[in-house]
Amino acid sequence: MELAGVGGLEDEDWYDVGTTTAPAATKPPPLTHDDNRGFLRMLREKKERLGVEAHKVEVRFERLAVEADVRVGSRAVPTLLNSAVNAAQELATSVHMCVTRKRPMRIINEVSGVIRPSRMTLLLGAPGSGKTTLLKALAGKLDSSLKFKGKVMYNGEEMNHSTPQYLRAYVSQYDLHHAEMTVRETINFSSKMFGTNNEFEMLGEAIRRKKGVINKVDQDLDSFIKATTFGEGSNLTTNYIIKILGLSECADTLVGDEMRRGISGGQKKRATIGEMLVGLARCFFMDDISTGLDSSTTFEIMKFLQQMAHLMDLTMVISLLQPPPETLELFDDIILLCEGQIVYHGPRENATDFFESMGFKCPDRKNVADFLQEVTSKMDQKQYWAGDQNKYQYHTIENFAQSFRTSYLPLLVEDKQCSSNNTGKKKVVKVNASRRISRWNIFKACFSREVLLLKRNSPVHIFKTIQITVMALVISTLFLRTKMSHDSVLDANKYMGALFMAVVIVNFNGMTEIAMTIKRLPTFYKQRELLALPGWALLCSVYLISIPISLLETGLWTCLTYYVIGYAPSIIRFFQHFLVLFSMHQMSMGLYRFLAAIGRTQVMANMLGTAALIAIYILGGFVISKDDLQPWLRWGYWTSPFTYAQNAIALNEFHDKRWATEFYYNNANTVGEAILMIRGLLTEWHWYWICVAILFGYSLVFNIFSIFALEFMNSPHKHQLNIKTTKANFVNHRQMAENGNSSNDQAILPFRPLSLVFDHIHYFVDMPKEIANNGATEKKLQLLQDVSGAFRPGVLTALMGITGAGKTTLLDVLAGRKTGGYIEGTIKIAGYPKKQETFSRISGYCEQSDIHSPNLTVHESLKFSAWLRLPSNVKPHQRDMFIEEVMSLVELTDLKNAMVGIPGATGLSAEQRKRLTIAVELVASPSIIFMDEPTTGLDARAAAIVMRTVRKTVDTGRTVVCTIHQPSIEIFESFDELLLMKRGGQLIYSGSLGPLSSNMIKYFEAIPGVPKINKGQNPAAWVLDISSHITEYEIGVDYAEIYRNSSLYRENRLLIDELEQPEPNTDDLHFPQGYWQNFTTQCAACLWKQNCAYWKNSEHNVVRFINTFAVSIMFGVVFWKIGSNIKVEQDVFNILGIVYGSALFLGFMNCSILQPVVAMERVVLYREKAAGMYSTMAYAIAQVAVELPYMLVQVLIFSSIVYPMIGFQLSAAKFFWFFLYLVMSFMYYTLYGMMTVALTPNIEIAMGLSFLIFIFWNVFSGFIIARELMPVWWRWVYWADPAAWTVYGLMFSQLADRTEQILVPGLGVQTVREFLEGYLGLQDRYFELVTCLHLAIIGLFAFLFFLAIKHLNFQRR
Known part of the structure; x- marks a missing residue:
């Protein structure tokens, strides 16, 4: 709006959460109502003198109706069974096989009215009456799933997609902000995005060009700004809004959230209002904006809003829950909404007269707003009946609505509208004026905010840097150059393992983008609706900021590992190696950013992320070579980004002259050519640049897709309609x-x-x-x-x-x-x-x-x-x-x-x-x-x-x-x-x-x-x-x-x-137990609660079961019948690949999907612990126990599909061991996910820690590098790696008794068992130990989870 941005209140205002203030000598004076009124009048006079005209907007709605299709009864509860049945029904309905079971529910029931400019309208109604829906309908913010009928017109023109969105602002009752930003930064960002400052720069330019016109109004206006700002900064828009909303004391305080101390609930509400007031809107629709505010603050804010509406010709509709009398007096008009029907719409002073005409009178000391809401209630109506009590009959809401429609009041509204200052002649601004800020300025504002958030989230990035440093030191010492030679294919295989791990770790480091993107989305969706933040601006800012981060992380990895491992010493090959990893990191960040944008919730995004990781990992050519894939599956190899990263990084290394030792294999003449052919990789050098270009192309495509997802996909969260029983x-x-x-x-x-x-x-x-x-x-x-x-x-x-x-x-x-x-x-x-x-x-x-x-x-x-x-x-x-x-x-x-x-x-x-x-x-x-x-x-x-x-x-x-x-x-x-x-x-x-x-x-x-x-x-x-x-x-x-x-x-x-003195004959409070209920009852109650919550958490459970089924099918298809026919060494490695994938990826998927669920419940745990409800041991037992049945079903699905498809021997004993090891694997991954959440302050760091340890488990599992080939100083890690135990147990239980002979290059013919003992070190004596170690690690993770939730509290209160 044109008044925004005037007044200047800068960073010297002081912090407040119940705070001490600055000394009186340095504290700016408060802004009074008289000051504000005088200022707005001066501003209005100046604009009129300069010919800057303010557009008045009349909002008219005719026969407006809103409906929703809802499920009722027990089917509305989203249990796992209901979700499956409802999904099947929706599918059947879409193909016209059955009729929908949803029932239409009328939220707004054909209402009509006129909202006039220069007046402030109060929307009253009980919760559930449809106030929010009506406000969203008038602002054009209704959810697309709702059915909308009727017309909403702005100055006589029907509202549609061409109506500029900046003209209308909807202020939600929910406060969604970035917790890491201060109040001033939050409001200032909206000011920049709305282009409000530009408007006032234009006004100032007009003043300067007005030749020599400096009158008393100009001088008074200048004096007012200087007096109220008290030497503060120059951002007029932000500082003025902060001042009138009473946010000066907390302007430089972080907003905060449940885990981070910040401003109070009332201050958050005012910050939400400020975000919209700072804009250029002519119509404001504000939903329950007094929630969390005291009556004095509410009055102060409403008084300022009234002055703005009257003096700046704004159109305002504001819903309040408990407006006190003095606040009610500030409004010009009232709309009373009951059960979706308007029972009164007219001047405030005529409201009580209308109900008196129907026989109901407001008592003398009764708040008129309370009377208006209670007089339509069956419970309260009778007490206001002014006639003979014996003649009283309950007046239904339909009776009130009908009486209003037939009264003179609707005509009075129309008559007053006709007398308004020719608003009907004003047309809405054309669509090409929908932006008052250039795209470049939008980008600059968004980019500067993302840089700020980067600084405030520095602990996450510091953790990532430490993580990649630790892993670089581990990998470089695992593949130390003094232990690596370059003479044989076996040596080249070790280098391939090191190269592949570099690609894997860089990819994993990009997965933290999921949590960081999901964290941004709720605020983004709010700002997108207000046309404050287009998706391209956010994504381009995030992308550009990711480039230096990516350069740092991949550069750090390359510098710490390249020469320590002993790759090709040429400086050119060093930079080419770095370029491959950089392109891979950019690709992975783009991929996981895109998956987060389409997943939209942490659980769904984690599922998509792990599913994508498994697919590109398995099809990337390392776990199973391209030549061993089914011919009709090789398209998957060519679509996997891992394919191009692995080819490029291998070409760069093995085309070096030190790999030119003679070695004849098929058409290969050197060791370098041979390893590329054996691995099914590309052999010609020009493919290096093609592969790098494809990786950058993937990065570009994924980021473009992310922009489309941000622009066109809606928020996944829908408010349920809670239907009354009867x-x-x-x-x-x-x-x-x-x-x-x-x-x-x-x-x-x-x-x-x-x-x-x-x-x-x-x-x-x-x-x-x-x-x-x-x-x-x-x-x-x-x-x-x-x-x-x-x-x-x-x-x-x-x-x-x-x-x-x-x-x-x-x-x-x-x-x-x-x-x-x-x-x-x-x-x-x-x-x-x-x-x-x-x-x-x-x-x-x-x-x-x-x-x-x-x-x-x-x-x-x-x-x-x-x-x-x-x-x-x-x-x-x-x-x-x-x-x-x-x-x-x-x-x-x-x-x-x-x-x-x-x-x-x-x-x-x-x-x-x-x-x-x-x-x-x-x-x-x-x-x-x-x-x-x-x-x-x-x-x-x-x-x-x-x-x-x-x-x-x-x-x-x-x-x-x-x-x-x-x-x-x-x-x-x-x-x-x-x-x-x-x-x-x-x-x-x-x-x-x-x-x-x-x-x-x-x-x-x-x-x-x-x-x-x-x-x-x-x-x-x-x-x-x-x-x-x-x-x-x-x-x-x-x-x-x-x-x-x-x-x-x-x-x-x-x-x-x-x-302070105890009463005589009284003792201090003492209870024999620490809790009201014994430990057994606590466990039973906690398990009952967790079971109820899990059964209704359909998103989490449906996702995990669908994902398990999809991955099972993919594993079965990719590794089709490889276990039934073992002839060469590569067949054993392929079986090792499926065992390795089963041991690592399914469990990690469970871990990542579970973490958001545990993190959400942790906040509730803090409250319940503080209330002394139960011991943390009971909570931990219930949290673990409730996972067991769901996990067993997952393992059963996976085992039943994968075991026969890959061709393992159909033996009950072998299937039992396969099933048992997978159960234990899923169990320790699940507990590890719980433990990382309990040990860390937020989900981003928890996921980062999970990735770090998962990479450790991956490296030392015995697949990338066999135990016997590890340096002596790292072999102990193999025995500390639970994934290695699972691989050991699965391989030994399935292949230890296989006597087929296979050809091993350089070693001749061996039995499968001899090869396992010689290469992998699988021996009978360790089998029982490995089984016991599984049980021990499960117990250890459970114990650490218990200790963490007992002793760590990351709340900041």
Whole structure:
């Protein structure tokens, strides 16, 4: 939009996560509403004077309907069986063999209306009413799988693909950002991509060209910018948006994620808004943007948005869940959406009149927004009936919608539209103006961001460098030049092994591109929808950045290995060797980047990556030579990139003159020619350049394909539609929650009332680098400053403060959830010092981030929590009854069989996840409950239901503390006490609220300069407003200092001193066991949970079974009947190839596919461990045990297909050994994958570590180089290599009794057994040892996995 980019706030703004601030002398002044209004007026006047016209856009929609085809009932749950049946049905439906079983569901039901420019429209509706779908439909962002009917018109022209996307911006309710970027960098990137800065450069140029026109407006505008920026930087767009969104204090803080400490949830939400505001859009559609924000911050942001809409002629539709009255007053129009129907659309001031005309009146102290959402609810409607109660009849949503359509209000909207400033004459800008930034500038912005991410992800690249260095040292000493001669084909074979390993390792090093690409995709899909980031810009940036990385890695490998191994000494051949590896590395990075782009999820991309690796590896000519392939399979040889890399690197080496020793083999005259012919490789030199060119060609093709995949493939994550079971049951459950059905009495389980006292709490973290780089000299950053207080049984305490005041930080400290930082002060429970292992047993913590296992249903999540957190003397039927009552209380009964899903991607919506988080803690029946923003993401009605549930919990004698952002009057006054904090982590009020919040109001109104509360104003909104840093700055007070000098503080000190002493005849909390349930029950519960999750994780299991089947067929076809007819040495090597492939690749595939699943569950493990639910041993046993049946099925599929196809002897004993060794191989690979995830902080490093060890296992497996040919100092590694044991066991069990005679060049005729003993060293005496070693390594990996999850925690809190 044209106003964006004005104001300048640079890097001297200070960090905030409940943070200390810069000294007052150097801190820029806050931006007030009057400042902003005056600035926008000056900007508007200047534009009018310069003839820069702003386009007004009217959005009209007619008979808009949206439908989805969904599965209902048990078939909607994505179990492994359902996925298979559903896929078969879809296939049959596509060929018209059966009728689809999906049912159409109407989300939006033929609605019509007009959104006018220069006005701000509020979209209200309960969660599930269709608000998000309506906003996406108006913004043109609907998913292609939904059926769309009706019209959406911009200034009278129907919206279609030619309508410029930059004119309309949809702000999602989900916050997707790069965790490694700061807030300023995130918003600045959007500013660059939208070309906003270019717009203001053009405006400035127009000003300069206006001959001599410098008037008072110009001077005032210049003075305003200088005053607000306070000497800061010049990026007007970014800094202005940061300023109006109140993000100055955290502008230079990393955004962060679940594993990396960053900004708060509310700050992430504001960053999401800022990304869109910084653009050039004329229409904004904002979805639940107040989630995670306190009411004061919400009001501040809405006030700024209102000024922008009015003064800059923008069109805004904003949905909010709990708008307080003062925020509601800022809106011009309201749309009330219920069950997909519009029941009101018109001016805000006429909304209550419309419902009064139907007999419903809003009470005096009732928030109008709450009234509008509750009046259509069957549960709440009757209380607002203004007529005779005996004549009341329930008004359905259809009745309201019909009454609205027949009222005067739609005509009023049309009339006001006609009086608007000729918006109907404005046509939408043509499609050729869809970009206001050149492609070159797009590329520059994207490239600079990728360079930044490269620096922030430096640990991954450092790890890769160390990995390739280690492997280079290993390979160079394994094939050391002092042990290598150049006189025979046997010598050449060793060099071929070294050359092939170079190609393999370089290829493996490119596989980390999968994880790095997948990590980028969620943010990319969001930015692509907004036309901010085209796929070519991202891919070209990534590709160019990969070139120096590739040069470094392949150069490092070549320098460390080339002359140590003793390749051809010519410097030209050195660089030609390097060129082959460089081209191979570029090819592999392009290939795995492309597979990640089409896989789109970590599990699917890993499956595609391992499948591609196996295919190009097996068909590359080393595992089985080209001449031994079936004739109709040789096309596969010529399509494998390994073919060209192996040919090029071998040609470069064996065409050197030192391989010119005479040796006659077929048409070969030298050793160099002979080895190329024996291996089935190309022999003429010109093929070297052709092969290198083909590798670069593959790299180019894969990157082009990646661009197409990024441009045209959609995000794989679809939000499921959770269909209610039956409407009658839903209403009954809601009435139970409202009326307090007698069954609620049964929910009171035994517990001990406990108080919690905290005294002089200070909390510090190491100074973040981003702040230290901006001039901060302190080594530590203080987030909590001298906080003291007491929480008592039966007292409901609200912990409030503006966003970033340190509320979550305080709860984390008290609950013992901090994993880093420095804590000072004392915490006591019932007068005794807090012991974390005991405290976790009697406490519950509803975290701000809703962390749950994505593949469980709602009921399964609650059952697991109750199973492990309720005392063991609670009977199963009591537990089940309690779970049902809690679900009823928080309105989850209708969703009991819904999948939880991944936040922001699949499954439950944000508000449904929040209710699940609350329920998970309530079913534990704790004595002390911390709730971090329990009403965030809920509409007013759902929030009221949750708080009534909390109130009932408190009335049973429990201690409950809630942080809360936007409480209505009713919710706020349901609290007994308030702890109020300000930025910097300081306490400014701690005491009782009093009747109608009178005590709190009296305290603050007694402070000179504090504005009095208005009649009917929400006390919560008022106190957050007056305690904001802006108000504190304006009236010139320090609330923290005033509180410390008050009588209220002295009263609290007396209470703290009293509660710090234990009551007479009481003992400290003590439990004979570390957990509520014994170890056997813990194992049973964890295994039950894992089994439920695995059965419904169809993506993971379908992928692994399909992949196993496909690889089995490929192995069987490539190695067809090679085990039935052994005549020459190469036949034995071919069998060794299939054994080697079976031992390494299938297991590694399992490892790589499993790692994302384990990594996702690890975050849940951290939460459940902190809650004291189970021991890590129980978790580890369940995680391992649940894999066994799926793994056995995999091995059975592979063995049943491969064993007969390759022609091994049909003997029950031999098949048993084949099956057993594969089971043990799969087992240690699976455990190794779990172990690497547990040992590393993220999936990228886990995969890198897996590749490193896998290469070790590959090199020393006995296939690349036989044990007897290894240098003495490396032979011990062979016996430490589990892959070598598997190859040993499989080869010995299948061939040890074979007596066929084979011809071995240079050694004459030998039996198969003699050759195995002489070349591979396979002997009877080691067979049993190898079997035992398999069992030992399985036990070792399981033990290390257990130790890692027990002692390592990579969360940064």
